[in-house]
Amino acid sequence: MKMVKVCSPGTSANLGPGYDVFGLALYEPYDTITVMKTDDSNDNDNKITITMEGEKCEEIPTDVDKNTAGVVAKKMMEDFDISDNIHIHIEKGIKPGSGLGSSSASCAGIAVAMNELFDLKLSKLELTQYASLGEAVAAGAPHADNVAPAIFGGFTMVVGYEPLEILHTPVEFEVLVALPNIQIPTKEARELVPKNIPIKDMVNNVGKACGMVYALHTNNIELFGKYMMHDAVVEPCRAPLIEGYSEVKEKVKDLVYGITISGSGPAIISLPKKEHILEVKKIFKETWNCPIYYTKVGPGAYVLESK
Incomplete structure (x- = not known):
């Protein structure tokens, strides 16, 4: 497999009294994340390049260590000893700073894409753990209230971090x-x-x-x-x-x-x-x-x- 394209949903967290616990996945807006193996060499130690398009994408850094998706991809490559060069292209359908999980969509989308591209066989809980690492770039600390619904869908509750525990209820309204x-x-x-x-x-x-x-x-x-x-x-x-x-x-x-x-x-x-x-x-x-x-x-x- 050389390429994977993923749709990653916008999310709504907190939902009133559920601060840092409750989250909902939404059909729209959404991001599209494409990850490709490439033969191109580059100066990045982890062989990752990133490009962006979409509303206010110019405000999002493409440096791997400052980009939420880049941080997640880098950690997954380190943990699974992945030596391939990859290129990440993110189409932002979710406006950054909107309160609709823009950074989380990138984090969740790249985790799912990497899992598929390299056949890592990770569970949704493990994918959420990786995706939450990217949130530290946007929010200052890893948290999972947005990435959990972006991975699981429906309604989610983050009920613990050490270890990470997610409860999931499929709902539709x-x-x-x-x-x-x-x-x-x-x-x-x-x-x-x-x-x-x-x-x-x-x-x-x-x-x-x-x-x-x-x-x-x-x-x-x-x-x-x-x-x-x-x-x-x-x-x-x-x-x-x-x-x-x-x-x-x-x-x-x-x-x-x-x-x-x-x-x-x-x-x-x-x-x-x-x-x-x-x-x-x-x-x-x-x-x-x-x-x-x-x-x-x-x-x-x-x-x-x-x-």
């Missing part, structure tokens, strides 16, 4: 996502998270998170959305970074089952009531005049082509 044209660096957003949390806020978030899991297992999307609206810890700190968010949340509260900030933002994810989809889209558009995705929960990264 529709979401409406707005992407305001606001830049929020992931590292900056993580620094806003409070270091000390009042016990009443912890109880609120643990309770609501438990309710969301129960809602999924009873197929009650209305209840799932209701509980995801109530994050007492992280959302209050990040909401001021997204102009108009608090006003929009108030306007749509009776039109959606739930609404919250996706990941570190600025993307907003909502579960609209079917009869109010157009009304919610109009409110999003009037407030932010931004891209809007009406999509659904989807699969993890998968191979589009190999030869």
Whole structure:
């Protein structure tokens, strides 16, 4: 095999009270990652070259040690003693800094592509472990709340890191996502998270998170959305970074089952009531005049082509 092309999905993490634990894979937006064996020699010690295309791709470094996909590929090549030269081409369909798992899509996509190209036979949990290493480049520390759904698909929960433990529930429901044209660096957003949390806020978030899991297992999307609206810890700190968010949340509260900030933002994810989809889209558009995705929960990264 000489080439593998992978589709890697956008994701939404946190989902309100599930900070750094909950994640959803989305059908769109998505990245496409192509990895090719090449005979070209280059100056990189690990024989990796990277090219990019897509929105704001010029902001993403192509240096292997500074690129999220490059870090993952390099580690996998070291661990499996892979001596081939490879070229990675990333088509960014997910805007960097969107709160929709842009860096995670690259991390997950390259892990799946390398696994296929070199027949490594890694499990999804092992692929998630590798993919999470690339997140340290974007967020300052390895974390798996976005890469887990990007690998497993559906709804995921990161329930432990040492060792990494992922719980996965395949679900399917529709979401409406707005992407305001606001830049929020992931590292900056993580620094806003409070270091000390009042016990009443912890109880609120643990309770609501438990309710969301129960809602999924009873197929009650209305209840799932209701509980995801109530994050007492992280959302209050990040909401001021997204102009108009608090006003929009108030306007749509009776039109959606739930609404919250996706990941570190600025993307907003909502579960609209079917009869109010157009009304919610109009409110999003009037407030932010931004891209809007009406999509659904989807699969993890998968191979589009190999030869």
